[in-house]
Amino acid sequence: MTGTLTQGAADVRIDHPLDPENHFLAHASVASxxxxxxxxxxxxxxxxxxxxxxxxxxxxxxxxxxxxxxxxxxxxxxxxxxxxxxxxxxxxxxxxxxxxxxxxxxxxxxxxxxxxxNPFRAEAKKAPEECGYYLHPEAHGQRSERAIARLHHPEVVTRRWNGKGRG
CATH class of the missing domain: 2.60.40 (Immunoglobulin-like)
Structure with missing residues (x-):
């Protein structure tokens, strides 16, 4: 996968700048x-x-x-x-x-x-069909049905992470 990943936290793997043909460089993500x-x-x-x-x-x-x-x-x-x-x-x-x-x-x-x-843009408007939906609806006091993921993939059932494992 390449491009933008939307989630709570992420690790980043890129082609190593000193040897992009043979190595990767991994960094943990810092919000900025x-x-x-x-x-x-x-x-x-x-x-x-x-x-x-x-x-x-x-x-x-x-x-x-x-x-x-x-x-x-x-x-x-x-x-x-x-x-x-x-x-x-x-x-x-x-x-x-x-x-x-x-x-x-x-x-x-x-x-x-x-x-x-791929310059980073910190602010972006939601697509018209995404307005009223959230990446993490529960964090905003909204029902899970208001998740953007469900809007785009209604067949996917989202599960809440409890910090102890799945479920």
Missing amino acids: PEMKNVYDGTATLDSEGTATVQLPDYFEALNEEFQYQLTPLGDPAPELHISSPVAENRFAIAGGRPQQRVCWQITGARRDAWARA
Whole structure:
């Protein structure tokens, strides 16, 4: 299956940007009005209060428009900053105290071939026949008969997920 899948949560599998003929790349889905990838971790600063974060080899091939977040652990670090932005799939942190741990997060907008060919639209009008129907009617206090899935496939009986298994 390719294209858009409408559900509560999803995993994404795409052709690997560094070897699309031979490998896939899988990511869990993060809800966002943009096609974004999120990476995070914790770095321990060296004796000079700096650290270099190594990202996956495919990071720059898959992402652009980077956004960074840094959180010092234990003590404030008002001078904490990104001293070198992403280059060669790594970035550098500086301005903390020696041996301080720093949580980091970086996001990037997807720029792989599929993402460029299929730009994401965060808002869309329902087709006229779908108006009054819902993807998840029970969440809106509506009867399950108001499910868009039943509108398009009346032979399908939808079952509610109870978190413990099917049914």
